[in-house]
Amino acid sequence: MSREEIGPRVVGGKLMYNRAVRIDEPRSWLYVAGHEARDDDGSIAHKGDMAGQIRLTLRRLGETVAEGGMTMADVVHIRVFTTDISACKAEYGVLMDELEALRCRPASLLAEVSALSDPDMLIEIEAVAAR
Template identity: 35%
Template sequence: MTTTTSPAVTRRINPTTWNAPFRFDHAQLRPAPSRILSIAGQASVDADGNVLHEGDMSAQISLAMHNIEEILESAGMTLADVHMLTVYTTDVPATLAAYSALTERLEAADATPPAALVGVTALALPGLAVEIAAQAGR
């Protein structure tokens, strides 16, 4: 079991290592944040709510993560402040095949938030294949 502590006093808890390529920790024990940001599911939509990149899982993941990063920035936070990601998808195998669109952003921020990948039958708008919700705190 590996447990590490960052300068921010976050204790990373990983009883196994298979999760490392997916850029998530099994658990993190953090000090109580003074601010908590709850981010509703973000998807591959433009400013008017129109679905973009239908049929392109990698592009949908990338735009959803971009939208999350914009919200984080507006709150004075980064991906390093995310303490939970939930990825909802209509196609788990395709999401896993395109998962580097998510892990590259997490790696650039040196972030390994606990995460869940959840298969669903449909999302809010026709053409969406992935939606990502997040919790952050600082």
């Protein structure tokens, strides 16, 4: 498999997102449903804390990706849905730092929605990985 990042947008020396990621001849694809900041008991954690929800959501996403036999470095696309785009953009550095630490360099989407499945959710992230 080969991977090519197309149109990377870098801010402050860090990748903000890629406009596209080209994958040639992958062996496997993993489509990951939306993940949120849920504690082990299933309740939403970090209520009102965008940065905390970003970190836990990415951790939960990484756990699922690992269960699928891949790593976050294999993620080629993420969609980030938030109920408060201003708060999310204010904490976007947290998302960039977390993704950088995971060697995750996806194409991405950031969109504000009117509601998520739980009123305490501030963010939900879904992904596609390829290897």
